[in-house]
Amino acid sequence: MTSQPNLAALLPVHVQRRDAETGAALSALLAVVGEQLGLTEDAVAQLYEDWFIETCAPWAVNYIGGLVGYRIAGGYTAALAAGDESARLLAARLAPRRDVADTVSARRRKGTLSVLEDLARSVADWPARAVEFRRTLGITQPVRLYGDAAAIVRRAGRTPGRLIDVRDGAALDLLGTPFDESTHLAEAPRISAPGRRTGRHNPQAVGVFVWRRTAQPVTRAPANCIDSARNLYTFSVLGNDTGLITNPVPEPVRTHLAGAENLPVAISRRAARDRLPEFYGPGRSFTIWAGARNAPPTPVPLSAIVVADLSGWRYRPGPNQVVVDPVLGRIAFGRRALPRRGVWVSYHHAFPDDLGGGEYPRLPVTPQAVPTYRVGDGADFERINQAYERWKADQPAEAIIEITDNGAYQEQLEFEVGEGQRLTLRAAEGKRPTLRLLNWYSNRPDALQLRGVGKGARMVLDGLLITGRGVSVAGPLAEVDIRHCTLVPGWSLESHCAPTHPAEPSLVLEETRACLNITRSILGTIVVVADEVHTDPLDIRITDSILDATATDREALTGPEGRLAHAVLNVERCTVIGRICTHAIRLAENCILDGKVRVARRAVGCIRFCYLPAGSRTPRRFHCEPDTALRGAGDADERRLILNRVRPRFTARGYGMAGYLQLAQSCPDEIRRGAEDRSEMGVYHHLFQPQREDDLRRRLDEFTPAGAAAGLVFVD
Known part of the structure; x- marks a missing residue:
């Protein structure tokens, strides 16, 4: 808001003096006029700002979207008219400014996988990876091309019908993930049928894998000592196992397809062993410091890090080794790598929301007068x-x-x-x-x-x-x-x-x-x-x-x-x-x-x-x-079936787990969409995930490649 003009200061001095002697009634009147003048100036200035999607008022988002052909989700106007904070958040989810701004550029790239990933980020604010499942289908070799393997590879873009190599552990680790490149048999169900049995692997299927959890950073925090005699530690200060995830790296260009380094992916032991320099070190996914806390920060050298399975703490590290298990979040020091005065760690773990404290923004402005x-x-x-x-x-x-x-x-x-x-x-x-x-x-x-x-x-x-x-x-x-x-x-x-x-x-x-x-x-x-x-x-x-x-x-x-x-x-x-x-x-x-x-x-x-x-x-x-x-249930058996079906189902119930009290996809819609504004009940209500999912599905139908069917696959 612009500063309120002081109209009384524009009066002649003798008028100001006379007004002050008689109770300053004229100054009070001019203050009210000045306040309204300031509001008018703000409104005129906002008229120019309303020409641009980045700065326009919320009510203008609908009109600018209509000019470029953007389809506003139902309920936007009603949510905006409600006026409270929750309704304003819902309105922002139903018509994200970023998605409206990207409408024209997205239509120019319509039918590409990169635009589907962009839609997931702009519409639902979910990191995503788009996959064409036709590339992973097993293809029967035609008799007339028998022996002409080169022709088949040219048509399919790969070797068709290849069996899984059970000795290829890296490929086996990726089975069922967004990065699975193994050959699969075709499935009859369609991927774009929410609420029913879906199938991924068919010629028309395009899967958009989305991550509902965020990468929560923990920076230079003390590790927890489990056994001081054997020098066993956990990344979590509470002593529980916690899986480490990747610190996502921004994609270089908008047409780039997201890889594992661009997404909050759980770090497997094999991936950490094969590509340790990508994950370990300052500014990367995890780092370990050993020594005095007030000393210059010197992390454990990369050459000393060994990735291994520390289940049951059975693995014995070598004399100069520091063994890390990224799946369980455990650390074991060799006898010559003993930490003298403590162990500190930086890492990332998955959690559904900014809740319960963390390194996310949370503090209001503090008056400087408060000591x-x-x-x-x-x-x-x-x-x-x-x-x-x-x-x-x-x-x-x-x-x-x-x-x-x-x-x-x-x-x-x-x-x-x-x-x-x-x-x-x-x-x-x-x-x-x-x-x-x-x-x-x-x-x-x-x-x-x-x-x-x-x-x-x-x-x-x-x-x-x-x-x-x-x-x-x-x-x-x-x-x-x-x-x-x-x-x-x-x-x-x-x-x-x-x-x-x-x-x-x-x-x-x-x-x-x-x-x-x-x-x-x-x-x-x-x-x-x-x-x-x-x-x-x-x-x-x-x-x-x-x-x-x-x-x-x-x-x-x-x-x-x-x-x-x-x-x-x-x-x-x-x-x-x-x-x-x-x-x-x-x-x-x-x-x-x-x-x-x-x-x-x-x-x-x-x-x-x-x-x-x-x-x-x-x-x-x-x-x-x-x-x-x-309501309307019949006998006791029907009531029992309803009570068994309509109950909350969570991804995980224990505090310290990645999906703590996050509603599972199998949770019934009576709870997933049972809040007053059709969002989910519970602590994650303000995320408006049902509305984000519906809006994203609607937008995917608009930008899916011709002849294909796109569907959402939740990676949790």
Whole structure:
């Protein structure tokens, strides 16, 4: 917006003086006129910007698209008119500016594989690789050309009908992947028939392989020592196995067909062994440092890296070797390559979304007047408690303790916030530090303590990974905000991502009046301990987050000893694994509640566009599943079949896995498209993946080569 003109300053001086003496009514009137003049100037300037797709207002995207023949997806105007943030995000997905801008150039390349890959990136924002399956079909050699192998190769572009060489391990590793070049028999089903059995290998089939998960970077973070005597480590700081993926390299030109180096592909052992220089080193897919952290960064030399299978830790490295298993994310050092003071790693792993903290953008602009105490290498303080003690000595009304690296901090942390104070403990932009809470005391809890010592005290946790113990909130805190954090469900992980303490809570609210706000975070069970007789229920608001009790038969929200939590819950666009036992639910919207719900006050609140198991005791429901699917069901057998079909199916259920709580393709449409705006229920609702899929299929039909049929193949 342009600056508001000061019309009063244009008046003669004697008029300004007289106006000031009589109450400045004229100046106030001219300020209102100046505000409207500024809005008019902005509107006139925007008229010029509306000529270009890159700068036009959202309402003009539809008109510019119509000028170039772009077909706007249905629901765009309605989503734009809704006005809220979720609707604006949906409108951007239904008509991406980039796709509208590329319409003309895409039509010039219509029928090529590269334009199909471009469509996947511009329409759905998914990395993609297009494959013509006719090139992988086995061809019967004609009798009249028997012996003329050269003619057949010229027609097919390869040797037809070639059997698989079982000694070619590299080719066997690629079977069923987007890079499979082995010969296959033809299949009758068509690839372009969503919702039915599809077949890839037929002469008309063109497959567009898309990756729904993103490559999440972890930069110079500490590795986890599994066995110090044998020098065994994992890339993950939590000690669980995590597969490494490629750091995608941008394609050189738009007509280039994506290869494995351009996509977030899982790194196999054979590929890492054969092409190790492509994957290892600074700026590539993974790097290992050994030595002092504050020393000049010198990675382990490439000549010392050996790729091997470390399943069961049976492989014994040589004296000077550093053995890496990219499939499991494990490291083993030889006796002469022993790390003296620690091991640090950089790598990439797959995850469905920017959630629970990470190196993605997440921080709002911080006012410069707010004092910031920085912790980390090269910062003012080495430990969090040192910054906290300085904050206690200074006693500002509002302050930030910011961790500036990806290190692991092992401290006993207790924060006391005074009356009217607000303290934020956060990670710096692009960082994700780990708070490792250990078993410090034998006679008291070792949780991260947040305590209020006066009215109006507020505490914020932002961008942190907390493992080993949970968080305890006590005292007269007014508000606790948890944003972009992960409180590891079950405290910590075993090697196969199983929780070590599945029944332990991640968050305990004990005799406090704090309003709890959780946004874009991952955490385990919440326990509310409160005086139910003399106090009102707590307010708990959870948005775009995961609440994981590690099993559907455990309590995700509860009171002590399995009683009802003395709390009123607001939950929006969340995935909850486990039972919810609470005083009341004010609103539950677009959620997956994979565990029975039990509330005390059924007359309060509403649950809408959610999944929750049959037999739950809830307030009134609107358009929930499986209630809607059960309408008109007949006998008990039919109801049983519907209940078995309409339930959430996830790619993976365990925290630490690549497809954590991502809806599988086999999940029924009642859940995949069951939200209020026809997006999926649950924590990944804002990705609008059903709309992206539909829009991409529609665009593929428009740009598919003549005589071919294109279909989507999800690589997860």
